[in-house]
Structure formats: structure tokens, C-alpha cells
Amino acid sequence: MTEKFRSRINEALKDQSADYIEIRIEEAEATRIQYRGRELEDVSRSSSLGGNVRALVKGGWGFVCFNDLNDLPGRVELAIKQARLVGKETSQLAAVIPVVDFVNEQLGKDPGKLSLAQKKELLDQYNEIIWSVPRIQTSVIGYGDGRKNVVFASSEGTYIEQSRVDVILRLMALARDGSEVQQAHLSLASPGDFSQIEGLHQQVKEMAEKAVILLSAPKAKGGEYTVILDPVLAGVFVHEAFGHLSEADFLYENERMREIMLLGRRFGGPHLNIVDGAAVPGLRGSYKYDDEGVPATKTYLIREGVLNGRLHSRETAAKMGEKPTGNARALNYHHPPIVRMTNTYIEPGSTSFQEMINDVKEGIYARNWYGGTTSMEMFTFSAGEAYMIRNGRVAELLRPVTLTGNVFVTMENIDAIGNDLHMNQGGGCGKGEQVPLPVSDGSPHIRIRRCLVGGK
Amino acid sequence: MEEILSLAEKVADQAEVYIASVKETPVGFEANRLKQIRTRQSTTIALRLIKGGRLGFAASSRLDNPQALVEAALETTQFGARARFELPSALDYPLVNIYDPEVEKVSLEQMVQMGQSLIDKVRAHTPELLCDARVNKATVSVQIVNSKGGRSSYKKSLFSIGLDGNLIRGTDILFVEETQNSCHPVLEYHDLAESVIKQLELAKNLAQINSGNFPVIFTPRGVANGLMAPLAVAFNGKLVLQGASPLGQRKGECIFDPRFSLWDDATQPYRPHSSPCDDEGIPCRRLPLIERGVVSHFFYDLQTAGLANTQSTGHGSRATGGLPIPMASALIVEEGDMSFENMVNDMKEGLVVEVLMGAEQGNLLAGDFSGNVLLGYKVERGEFVGRVKDTMVSGNIYSALRQLTALGNKSMWVGAALKTPPLYFSSLAVASKG
Numbered sequence: 001m002t003e004k005f006r007s008r009i010n011e012a013l014k015d016q017s018a019d020y021i022e023i024r025i026e027e028a029e030a031t032r033i034q035y036r037g038r039e040l041e042d043v044s045r046s047s048s049l050g051g052n053v054r055a056l057v058k059g060g061w062g063f064v065c066f067n068d069l070n071d072l073p074g075r076v077e078l079a080i081k082q083a084r085l086v087g088k089e090t091s092q093l094a095a096v097i098p099v100v101d102f103v104n105e106q107l108g109k110d111p112g113k114l115s116l117a118q119k120k121e122l123l124d125q126y127n128e129i130i131w132s133v134p135r136i137q138t139s140v141i142g143y144g145d146g147r148k149n150v151v152f153a154s155s156e157g158t159y160i161e162q163s164r165v166d167v168i169l170r171l172m173a174l175a176r177d178g179s180e181v182q183q184a185h186l187s188l189a190s191p192g193d194f195s196q197i198e199g200l201h202q203q204v205k206e207m208a209e210k211a212v213i214l215l216s217a218p219k220a221k222g223g224e225y226t227v228i229l230d231p232v233l234a235g236v237f238v239h240e241a242f243g244h245l246s247e248a249d250f251l252y253e254n255e256r257m258r259e260i261m262l263l264g265r266r267f268g269g270p271h272l273n274i275v276d277g278a279a280v281p282g283l284r285g286s287y288k289y290d291d292e293g294v295p296a297t298k299t300y301l302i303r304e305g306v307l308n309g310r311l312h313s314r315e316t317a318a319k320m321g322e323k324p325t326g327n328a329r330a331l332n333y334h335h336p337p338i339v340r341m342t343n344t345y346i347e348p349g350s351t352s353f354q355e356m357i358n359d360v361k362e363g364i365y366a367r368n369w370y371g372g373t374t375s376m377e378m379f380t381f382s383a384g385e386a387y388m389i390r391n392g393r394v395a396e397l398l399r400p401v402t403l404t405g406n407v408f409v410t411m412e413n414i415d416a417i418g419n420d421l422h423m424n425q426g427g428g429c430g431k432g433e434q435v436p437l438p439v440s441d442g443s444p445h446i447r448i449r450r451c452l453v454g455g456k
Numbered sequence: 457m458e459e460i461l462s463l464a465e466k467v468a469d470q471a472e473v474y475i476a477s478v479k480e481t482p483v484g485f486e487a488n489r490l491k492q493i494r495t496r497q498s499t500t501i502a503l504r505l506i507k508g509g510r511l512g513f514a515a516s517s518r519l520d521n522p523q524a525l526v527e528a529a530l531e532t533t534q535f536g537a538r539a540r541f542e543l544p545s546a547l548d549y550p551l552v553n554i555y556d557p558e559v560e561k562v563s564l565e566q567m568v569q570m571g572q573s574l575i576d577k578v579r580a581h582t583p584e585l586l587c588d589a590r591v592n593k594a595t596v597s598v599q600i601v602n603s604k605g606g607r608s609s610y611k612k613s614l615f616s617i618g619l620d621g622n623l624i625r626g627t628d629i630l631f632v633e634e635t636q637n638s639c640h641p642v643l644e645y646h647d648l649a650e651s652v653i654k655q656l657e658l659a660k661n662l663a664q665i666n667s668g669n670f671p672v673i674f675t676p677r678g679v680a681n682g683l684m685a686p687l688a689v690a691f692n693g694k695l696v697l698q699g700a701s702p703l704g705q706r707k708g709e710c711i712f713d714p715r716f717s718l719w720d721d722a723t724q725p726y727r728p729h730s731s732p733c734d735d736e737g738i739p740c741r742r743l744p745l746i747e748r749g750v751v752s753h754f755f756y757d758l759q760t761a762g763l764a765n766t767q768s769t770g771h772g773s774r775a776t777g778g779l780p781i782p783m784a785s786a787l788i789v790e791e792g793d794m795s796f797e798n799m800v801n802d803m804k805e806g807l808v809v810e811v812l813m814g815a816e817q818g819n820l821l822a823g824d825f826s827g828n829v830l831l832g833y834k835v836e837r838g839e840f841v842g843r844v845k846d847t848m849v850s851g852n853i854y855s856a857l858r859q860l861t862a863l864g865n866k867s868m869w870v871g872a873a874l875k876t877p878p879l880y881f882s883s884l885a886v887a888s889k890g
Contacts, residue, residue: 032778033535037698042779044513049520065516067499085564120535125837136699174700174821179596181821184587222850222887223667253487256624276467277785310789319810334496371817375630376622380814380828402818404649404828404848405889408627452889453828454848 009153010071017054018080019091021155023072024291025051026333029147031111033119035127037138049157049447051331055079056093060086063336063426064331094317094324096294098157111145111167119143121195130173133208135215137176144152144168145194148332150291158293165192166284166438169207170426171204175211181230182214182399185370185384187426189438196425210385217397222455226363227354227403227448230421232445233369233383238274239344239429240372241379241407242267246276246309247327247431248299248316249339250376257376258320260408265307268411271349276311278326278342284425284438285342292337294326301344313339331434341367341429346443350419356416356447363389364453366401380404402454410448411437418444457601458502460522465528465603467513468505470543472602474735474774475501480594480614483567488575490568497694502774504528506543511536511759512781540762543602547740548576551730552727555639557594559613567591570645574619576650582656585632588622592812593641600737608737613729615641619652630659630843631811631831637872639726655810655831657775663834663842669883671806671861672849673799676683679879680830680870683789683810686823687718688854692746692769693756693782695763699819702854706751713860714749715792722770722785728872729786736772736780743769745787799862799880800836807886808833808840814848826850844888856881 027049034042050067053075063084064075111119123141130139149163168189186207191195228239251257277298278287279287279314281291288294292314300308312320313328318338328337340449357365368384421444428436457473464471477499477630481707484492496518503525505512507816512533516525516656563664571589579585601607620637632655672680703711722730722740736758744752756764757772757780773783800808806846807829815827864877 034778036694039537040535041537042513043537044515044778046515046777047524047528050517059492063492064496066497067496068519069499078495082495082564085568086490086493088490113865115536116531138700177602177698178703181700182819183821222848222885224889254622254624256586260624260627276875334498335494336494371814373814373817375629375631375813375830377627378813378830379830380817380848382817396643400819402814402826402848403848404814404846406627406846438557450885450889452848454844454850454887455885 003423005151006159008072009151011367012076012156013153016080016155016254018057018083018155019061020056020093021076021079022054022292023051023068023153024333025151028146028148030144031116033123033143034141035123035141038127038131040120046290050318052333053079053082054336056091058087059089061336061387062086064335070129076394077357084398092318093314096314096324099441101161101289103160105453106165106445107191107282109195110192111194112147112165114194118336125201128172129201130171132210133205135175135177135212136208137181138174140172144171146204146354151291151378152291154293160289160293162287162289164287167194167197167418169194169197171207171348173211174210177215180198181214182211184208184214185209189284191282191286191424195359196405204328213397214399217399218455219261219399220364220401220455222453224275225453226360227451227453228363228365228389229446229448230306230358230367230438231420231426231445233366233381234346234446235441236369236372236422236427239341239427239439239441240374240381241410242274242301243276243344244374245376245407246311247339248320250313251310251315252319261307261310263307266305267302267307267408268414268453270304271417272302272305272411272414273347275299275300275347276341276344280343282425283343283438283440290328290337291330292328294324294328295327296342298327311339311341313337329437331437337436338431341439343440344419345421345441346422346446348419348421348444351418353418353420353445356445357389357394358392360389361391364398364401365389365394366403370400378404379417380405384409402452404452410451413449415449416447418446420444457599460525461601461603461641463522463526464503464505465880467526467531468507470506470603472504472543472600475499475599478594478625479596480592481564482590482592482794483564483571484586485571485575488579493564499526504779505529505533506539507533509538509563511537515777519620534598539759541758543604544606544737545604547737549608550723550741551585552723552730552732552740554610554612554639554730556613556726558641559615560595560641562593562615562641567593569619574617574645574649578621578652579713581653581670582623582788583622587619587623589619590617592616602737604738608733609619610732612731613639615639617645617648618643619648621652632656635871637728639728639872655682656832658840659831661841661842663844665807665844665847665886665888667887670805670886672734672881672884673808674879675808675810676868676870676876676878678809678812679789679876680874681811682825682827683853683855683879685816686825688784688787689820690823691754691784693754693760693764702821702823703751709751710749711751712746712749712857714859716746716792718746718856719744719788720755720784720786721788724786727786734772735769735774736768738783739771740770740771740785743764751770755782755784785877786872787874789867791865791877792865793865794862794880796864796866796878799864799878800835800840803835804837806835807844807849808835809842823853848887849884850887852885856879856884
């Protein structure tokens with residue numbers, strides 16, 4: 001890609017009158033295979049080439065995206081014109097050292113080197129397993145892989161080429177009995193290693209069986225419970241409930257939110273440590289530079305229960321007088337980078353699952369996830385499966401439950417943190433119109449007192 | 457376009473080329489002031505082939521290499537699903553007005569001014585409110601050509617203006633929001649500001665409700681975000697075909713309240729989701745889904761209709777970027793006879809729900825909904841007493857819509873995808889903390 005664009009980009013950035021300009025060119029290829037029921041429904045290939053220009057003038061941003069790469073200087077001019085119309089203050093961007101770098105890492109088995117037939121063979125096996133389970137009404141298997149090469153250049157002299165590969169597999173089995181339908185899900189992904197989605201035959205079988213068993217499970221009675229979350233669901237919780245609150249673009253121009261999210265404020269017990277960082281290697285939220293060319297870091301959002309840091313773009317860092325964290329990410333060239341999470345997790349503690357459940361007389365053990373959403377203060381998230389806990393033991397299976405609460409109260413109510421950290425790679429994060437961004441989240445088992453569960 | 461088609465015709469039995477171009481200009485306000493102006497230009501080409509009875513598909517934003525596109529699509533025909541349809545030949549399309557040249561004439565300066573005065577108007581009521589606002593204009597053009605002689609194309613204009621605000625007191629956060637969109641420029645946004653101000657008024661005080669069963673009114677916005685997702689899924693021909701829809705076997709049966717009628721209509725003039733044809737070149741039409749409580753039609757694209765031995769209803773959508781799938785265009789709920797005010801007056805103790813957060817996370821296929829009341833008000837003896845928090849409303853759409861207490865006599869558009877009156881239920885499960 002280098003030779004094709006580097007000189008044209010440099011040419012377009014030359015002699016322009018803005019406080020800051022960046023150009024991003026992106027080339028991507030993807031393959032998708034989808035089964036619905038027993039049949040392969042959709043196999044398709046796609047490719048794209050496009051770019052954008054972002055300009056900053058007196059604190060105002062102009063942004064132009066396009067897939068016709070002719071006339072880069074004209075695009076730059078338009079972005080500057082738009083920025084001028086907006087800008088009435090002073091531009092503020094946290095300083096970073098300009099870098100020139102070429103990043104091209106491949107982890108494990110590259111899906112780009114496999115034929116469609118090889119991919120299809122694996123998916124055929126999984127589909128047969130699902131359909132070998134009696135009372136399955138239908139299933140969906142969605143597979144996708146893609147490679148993206150991104151060139152980023154700024155008027156400050158940074159020039160970075162990065163490539164990333166993503167593999168994702170989602171499976172759903174739906175069981176039916178009369179008018180009752182229940183479903184179970186499995187979602188896995190990897191930053192480029194196809195072997196991570198191989199050998200799941202046993203898990204796929206258990207998923208299909210779960211959908212059938214749910215048909216005869218009772219619904220939870222709504223109300224407050226002591227709830228134990230498995231690592232997957234606790235990971236969704238930390239992402240949804242706290243991670244989004246730590247995104248500085250929600251805070252930097254909101255005086256009252258800044259008061260709530262004051263560094264040093266206590267949010268939980270001394271056992272609580274929450275981390276986000278793209279510098280944690282080998283995960284779907286990992287990278288070397290973010291989409292503003294800032295090196296990735298690892299940030300303690302909460303350290304020993306106390307608010308310790310947050311996630312920044314260059315602008316939010318400058319405006320809050322803090323250090324940039326390398327969390328500005330763009331879904332693709334259609335969008336400007338905004339503050340996003342990367343790999344977000346609760347660090348493991350020392351409590352075993354057995355110790356955690358021992359003294360719970362009546363509670364709910366919630367596992368796996370359907371989804372989650374947050375409105376800063378309030379969150380809801382849905383478990384894929386749930387069990388009653390009775391007298392220190394996992395008891396009967398329940399229909400999937402929805403948990404909700406106030407973030408601040410719920411964080412305080414985490415009274416036990418397990419020793420079994422597990423990262424979930426299957427998630428995709430949405431913010432505004434930029435969905436789904438590859439992230440990972442994780443946690444050990446955690447126990448929450450007085451958590452509100454929806455039900456009959 | 458014709459070049460790609462002729463290349464594709466040489467290697468496949470049938471071929472279809474779809475090209476969509478979008479140009480949009482969103483103006484964005486953050487924290488009460490103008491933050492960013494954007495221009496987006498994008499073109500996507502999608503090629504669908506049928507070869508040896510199998511489907512192939514490739515899409516690209518690259519206009520420079522038609523041969524590569526044809527080859528990618530051809531590769532996928534080795535494994536693709538069996539095609540159960542023929543591409544449409546030349547058809548007649550309804551006249552659907554969706555282009556207003558005035559949209560393109562709205563200047564950036566005007567858009568900036570509109571957004572700022574909207575924010576100023578709302579903040580004149582509540583100065584502490586922190587607002588984000590968006591004003592957007594766009595032009596979309598779509599062309600579809602196929603090897604059977606089918607030719608369709610249209611041009612659409614879009615305009616939208618929206619505001620969302622948050623008000624923070626201690627650790628309590630109130631969210632208010634409203635959006636309007638049309639194929640005309642939305643130059644009159646007084647109603648929009650009034651709606652936000654009304655939300656702020658009703659949410660001024662906090663109120664408590666106990667756990668239990670209570671009457672609940674869903675406002676049009678509440679219906680959109682709390683109740684519609686299960687229905688949009690249940691009437692999807694694809695889920696019906698698979699036996700996943702709980703309504704699949706119930707066509708002709710009255711399973712909803714006889715006052716409840718629902719249809720899908722992409723032919724409403726100047727509505728953002730309207731068009732003369734769907735993404736496969738099949739004419740759009742008004743399609744009844746529920747007629748006086750009776751399940752009447754499901755919606756289909758070409759392939760799903762072929763598999764189900766029926767006809768496409770003009771609901772083939774390429775929203776996913778891949779092969780077309782059936783998707784609702786614009787759902788419309790028939791009005792009833794009770795005014796919103798009378799519904800509220802009728803309640804001894806209950807809730808009015810504007811936003812049910814996370815409602816779509818439950819078991820959609822079974823019709824279950826369960827969400828946190830992100831914006832909703834407690835009513836006591838016919839009076840609004842304040843906003844509720846830490847409260848969940850749960851239920852099942854099929855049992856709830858069987859025992860509707862009343863439908864509102866005035867419907868409104870919520871975004872582009874739904875027009876509905878408020879719906880009043882006599883008893884839903886409410887769980888609350890406190």
C-alpha cells in the first residue's frame with residue numbers, strides 16, 4: 001500500500017492552514033458465510049477502499065469521507081472549510097511524539113489463506129451437531145473474517161501503516177415446543193487466528209442442548225437477589241456499566257459528570273481493580289497505535305476500589321489535563337475516531353467459586369450473555385442462562401434473566417471477586433452509529449448483593 | 457454498471473447489479489455548541505449471480521475493478537444457496553414521492569443556525585441541561601439492473617433534526633430526547649422543542665412505585681423501543697419459514713385485540729423509509745400484517761418467498777450489506793379511540809413509559825420484553841406525580857396485546873420506522889428497587 005499512497009498523502013497535507021489535519025486510507029476485504037437452518041444461506045465476499053480527512057481549526061472539527069480517492073487535496077480543503085465554520089475557540093490536542101511505523105502482525109492460522117471450502121467444512125460439522133439434538137427448530141451460524149490495511153498520516157509528521165485480521169463465529173440454536181420457543185447462543189472471535197474457532201464440537205452440542213432444556217425451565221420471580229455472575233457476564237457488566245462511564249468524551253464537557261467521575265473517588269471495595277488497555281497483547285481489542293496514531297497503553301480505571309484513570313482521545317486528554325491513553329478508535333473510514341474501550345476486565349481476586357456460593361441461601365447464578373446496554377447511571381444486561389442458588393448450591397435452571405441497576409450502587413455491592421479471570425472475545429461494542437467495534441471484556445466470577453432481576 | 461452486468465452475464469445464468477450512492481452532511485453539536493461538520497460520500501456496488509442454480513454474491517466500494525467483483529461473486533456460486541427465484545423482468549412501479557430538491561438547497565449555515573436555536577430554546581426552559589444535537593441532510597440514489605431486463609432507479613432526499621439532553625443532579629441522570637425526519641427539510645422544529653420541554657416538566661420530581669402489577673401506558677416512543685422488536689421479528693417471512701416465529705402457523709387466527717391493526721407501508725409520501733421498489737427491484741406496497749387482531753400477512757424477499765412457495769411482498773433489504781433479506785420498512789399501528797389524557801385520567805396508580813431500556817434483550821421470538829424504565833412517569837389518581845427510577849417493566853407482547861385496555865386516538869411517527877398511537881395496558885409486571 002505504501003508506494004501507492006504515501007506521496008499523494010504527503011502532497012495533500014503540505015502547506016495547509018489548519019491547526020491539525022489527518023488523513024486515513026483504508027483497504028479491506030471480508031468473507032462471510034451464513035447458515036440458517038440446515039442450509040447454507042449466504043456466502044459472500046466484499047472489498048472496500050476509501051478514506052477520510054479530519055481537520056481541526058480553532059477547536060472545531062471538519063470531517064470528509066469518500067471512496068473516490070482522486071482529489072485528496074480537494075477533500076482536505078473541504079474538511080478545513082467545514083472546520084473553520086465550526087471553530088471559534090482554541091484547538092487543544094495532547095502532545096504525542098510523531099512516529100513512522102509499519103505494523104503487520106499475524107497471530108496463528110490466517111483465515112485469508114484458507115479456501116472457502118475449508119471454512120465451509122468446519123461450519124458444516126457444527127451445523128450437523130446442532131441438528132443432531134432433538135427438538136431443535138432452527139439454527140443460525142454466522143461466520144466472518146476480514147483483513148484491513150490502514151494508512152494513517154497527520155500534519156504533525158506521523159505516518160503509520162497497520163493491518164488487522166478478525167475472525168468471528170456466532171451460533172444460535174432455537175428449540176420449540178408448541179408455542180414455546182427458547183434459544184441458546186455461542187459467540188467466539190479472535191484477532192486473526194482461525195484455530196480459535198476450531199474444535200468447538202462439544203461446546204456447540206452443549207449449546208443446542210441448552211436451548212432444549214430451557215423450554216421446560218421456569219421464569220425467575222422478579223425482585224432483588226444476591227447474584228453471582230460468571231466471567232462472561234461479569235465482563236459484559238464491567239464493559240457496559242463502568243467502561244462506558246470511563247470514556248472521557250462523556251465527561252470532558254460535562255461539569256457534573258466530571259464531579260461524579262472525580263479521580264480518587266471510591267467506587268468499590270479494596271478488592272476491586274478494573275483495567276482497560278489495547279497494550280494487553282493478543283486480544284481483539286489489542287493494537288499498537290489507535291486511530292489518532294497514539295501508542296496503546298494499559299489503564300487502571302479503578303485501583304483498589306478507587307477511581308484511578310479514564311480513557312482518552314488526544315482532545316479529551318488535553319481538555320482534562322491528563323495523559324492520552326490511545327483509546328481513539330474509528331469503526332472504519334466512514335467515521336471519525338471517538339473514545340472507545342479496547343480490552344476491559346476486572347482483575348482476579350482470591351475467592352474461589354465454592355467460597356463465593358457457600359453462604360448464599362437464595363440467589364441467582366447468571367451465566368453468558370444476550371446483550372447489554374447502559375445510560376451512564378443505569379444499566380441493563382441479559383444473561384443467556386440462569387440458575388437459582390439455594391443453600392450454597394447451584395439449583396434449578398431458569399429462563400434467561402435481565403439484570404438492571406444503578407452502576408454506582410452495584411459496584412459498591414460487589415462483595416466477592418473470584419480467582420478465575422477469563423476473557424471473552426466474542427463481543428462487539430456499539431457507541432453512537434459505530435457498531436460493532438472489536439473489543440474483548442472479561443472478569444473472574446463476581447458476587448453482587450441486592451441486584452434487581454426482572455421477572456414475573 | 458452496464459459494463460459489470462455484461463461481464464457477469466458472460467459467466468453466469470442470471471446477474472443483477474445494485475448500486476447505491478449516498479452523500480450526506482451531518483452537523484453535530486456537543487455540550488450545547490457546534491462541534492463538527494461532516495461530509496460523507498460513498499458508493500457501493502453489489503453483484504448477485506445465479507449459476508448452475510446457485511447464488512453468488514460480492515460487494516465492493518471499489519469502482520476501479522469490475523473484473524475482480526465478478527470473479528469474487530463467481531467464486532461464491534460454488535457453495536451458495538440454491539436460488540429459488542427468477543430475477544424480475546421489467547415491472548411497473550408505484551409513484552412514491554421521496555425527493556424534494558429543497559433539501560439540497562439548505563445551507564450549512566442554516567443547519568448550524570437551526571441546531572443552535574433548537575438547543576437555545578430547550579435550555580431557555582432548563583439552563584442546566586447539557587444538549588447534543590444533530591442536523592443532517594442527505595441524498596441517496598439507487599439503481600438496479602438485471603439480466604432479465606429489470607431496470608429500476610430512484611433518488612431520495614433525507615433531512616433530520618434531533619436533540620438529546622442530560623440533566624445531572626448528584627448521581628441522578630435524566631435523559632430527554634426527540635428526533636424528527638422527513639424527505640422534506642424539517643424547518644419547523646417547534647414541536648420537537650416542545651416535546652423535550654414536556655419531558656423535562658414531567659420528570660421534574662422523582663416518584664416511587666412498588667413491585668407488583670400495574671396499568672402501564674406506552675407512549676409512541678415507548679411502543680417503539682419497548683414493544684415493537686418482537687413483532688418485527690415474528691412477521692419476518694424468514695423466521696416464519698424456519699418455524700421460529702410463534703405466529704407462523706396462526707395466519708387467519710385472531711390472536712390480538714380486535715382493535716389492534718398493524719401494517720407495513722413503504723409508499724407513504726416523503727417518508728425516509730419509502731421507495732418505489734425494494735432492494736431487489738420489486739414494487740413496494742402497503743402490506744397488512746395484523747387486521748383487527750387477525751394475523752394476515754408475513755413479509756418476504758424473493759429468495760425466502762421462493763422457499764416458502766409464495767410471492768415477494770417487496771421487502772428485500774440490503775441493510776446488512778450482504779444478500780437481500782426480508783425486513784420491515786415502516787410499520788404503522790391503527791389509531792384507537794381514547795385520548796392520551798383520558799388514559800392518564802383513567803389510572804389510579806400506574807406508569808407512563810417513554811423509554812424502556814434493554815427491552816429487546818430478552819427472548820424476542822417468544823415475545824418476552826423486560827427493560828429498565830429509562831424515562832417514565834408515575835401516575836396517581838389521574839395525575840403525573842414524577843419520574844420513576846430503578847424500575848423494570850416486563851411482560852409478553854402476545855398476552856399484552858390480547859388484553860389492550862385502549863389504543864390512543866392520535867398516532868405519530870417515531871423515527872422513520874414506526875407510526876403508532878400510545879397503547880394502554882391494564883396490568884403489567886413492575887419490579888422496583890426501594
